[in-house]
Amino acid sequence: MATEVIVAPLYQGSEINTNNRLRLAIGPASKKALLSCTATNQMDPARTKLTTIETKRIISVLDETIRKVELVTLLSAAAYNPECLEGLWEDDILKAIRDHEDFCNTFLELDNLVKEEEEELAETGDERLKRLVEEHRHSLTLLQQEVKDSARNTLRIFLLNLQAGEILRTQVVGRSEEANIFLQALIEFRGFVFEKLLTSPMEEKEKTEFMEEITLREKKNNEMIQDLQSELSTTIKARDAEMEKETFVIQELKSHLHQVLKFSENHLLRTKQEAEKQQKAELRASQGRIAKIQQDILMLKTQYHNLTMENRDSEQALRKKKYKLETEIENWIQKYDTEMGEKQAEYEELDEIYTEEKAQLAELREKHAVLIQEFVQIREERLINSKKKLEAEKEMALMVRSATLIQAFWKGYLVRSLLKSKRKKKKGRGRKK
Template sequence: MALNILSVAPLYQGPAIHGIRVRTEAPLTLAKPLTPLAPSKSKLTTIEAKRIMSVLDEAIYKVELVTLMSYVESHPEALEGILQEDIMSVMKEHMDLCQVLLENVDALQEEEMRLRQEEDAEERWYQDRHLSIQLHKANLQPLMQEVQDSSKNVLRVLICDPRATKLLQVQAPGRSAEAQHFLQSLTELRGYLFEKLLTNPMEMKEKAQFIQDITRRNKQNQELIDSLENEVTARLKNRDTEVEKENFVIQELKNHLHQVLKFSENSLLRTKQEAEKQQKVDFRASQARLAKIQQELLMLHSQYHNQVTENQEVEQALRKKKYKVETEIENWIQKYDTEMGEKQDEYEDLESIHKEEKLQLEELRQQHVVLVEEFAQIRTEREINSKKRMEAEREMLRMVRAATLIQAVWKGYLVRSMLKSKRKKKKRGKGKGKAKGKVRK
């Protein structure tokens, strides 16, 4: 119940938080917005907007200073010789008030916890305790107001002395997680407010339209996703049914396989029994065949001995025949050697004669070549002479024909010229006769 009224957490938790940017003079920069929703302006133009932003920047700056006070509370000796005495006194008063407020809040929380644990006690005692807690809460309000006034006084003193502010910011290494989260929230609020102030009504309308389009697309995508999920579930159901069918078929096949195995075992047993029976029958038959084969073997042994004796006699006869044939062959070889020696001598004589005749043949061939060349030369000369004679005869014949033709043409020309002269004379005689007749008339 006391937490609903006031919840004060420690504003400093040691040097675990580093790298937190402390505001000094420059304002915080905004993160770059998305391109479709970015405002057309980058700076504030109206005085009202600038005043709003300056008020928010000042509030963030004061919050940054207030969150550094926990370091002064936990390390008062770090700033004793650095800050002025009036500033230190104001800060000590503020820290004392904060300490008193925290003690009262802790006591109130303990009483509420004890009251929750003793809810089964007497009703009158419970009402008295509840009334005392309410009075305690009412007494906290003036103390909270004093803490607020003290905070304002500390901020006023620090803002009036920039040097002390910088020293405090340099000495304090960081803030608690709650304070840092609060500052980040204020920074985000500043960015949102700055973007709102930069955006005109037309851009707001476009942004709303953009958000509606995104929402509509998201809705369409969600509908598509739902339809796909339904299709997937249907496919999964179909797959389950198919799997059940396949499992049923597999079970049927297993049963059939089991029956086949049983049948194969029975058939194997029958086959084994039949094979044993057949083996016994075959063994008996083989024993009978073995006895018969042994008898045949004895008979063959006796035949073998008889055949060996006969073959030995034949071999002796063949050996004698072979010796006789070998002696005859040796005689024939000796006779062949003597005859071949004679033939060799005769061959050598013939070879010498052949060489002499070959030399003579070579000489005759050389003479023949010379004669052939002479004959070829004579024949070429004869051919040339015959060609010349034939050409002369042809030329003579051509000249005779030409002379005959010329004479015939000349004779024709003479005859034609004589005929022309005779005709002219006749024409002249006729003309004179006609003239005389006319004169006579």
């Protein structure tokens, strides 16, 4: 059963090498270098930067994906090493990482259980076990969706808090080998897409023609290889014939060697008989040497007795010297115990001072944490007040503008009314006249 597991990184950057070099194994060394240079010039795109907004968006999407994979593959390492991040993150971030790691561990345990049950089901074929496996598979699917949701929620936290994401990338080390391979594959894919987006249709056509030319050259090379292989088979047949001749010569040499061995056995028998005669003569001579050696042994025993007596006297002197040294060593040990007792008392006094200072440090850390919470609360209140003040200023400006428009409209209305009344009066006077 395929399992999707979000694992834990080290991202090396988004620089992609767009030079793909193609080496052709034909011709002498100079021709190889020339073809390699030509292949590089043909395969490299003419442009080095993206010009259209669509291509830039594609590359930005891939960069964002790589950054998210960077963060996700470090979550497990951050969960297993919280001490390296102590005091750098807020509690909600640490809680989200722990919750995500709990989901992942539960998912892995359930997946291992399902694999074991499937193996047992393949051996036994029990119906109850089959239903249990199906239930566990369903639970595994739901848990897989929870792991994905947890990963998305955790990523949103880091994407909103850029400083926390930067801390995760710089302070946490522990991405697994599989995660590194996957991340490297993404980076290589990004480089491939980047090169594709830089390549124009004309360059793509030239590249295709170049590849066809290389294919044709490869076909010619294969034909040449086949000719060489046929020549090689002919050479091998000739060599086998020569080997048969050499084998015949070796057989003749073996028969000659057999005759030589027979001659050497006879010679060896004669040599052995002569050696036995010589051995008897040397045995008589050795018996005389043994009698002489026994006399030397008696003399050496007398010398040994005399040396033993001398060594006993020197041993007594050394024993006295040893006793004196043991007495001095005992005095040094007593002096060492006295000094170590004084050092131990001094150490205990320093340990008490250290314990007291450690308690003060813990108290100061608690106060520091309280002050941080108060600071965050005050900052949020100031932010809310500034937003309210800004909204009030906007509303006041709108009201002032509205009042100005109303006053201008009213003044215009009054002027028009006054002009109308004057016109009516003038018309009435004209009629009376």
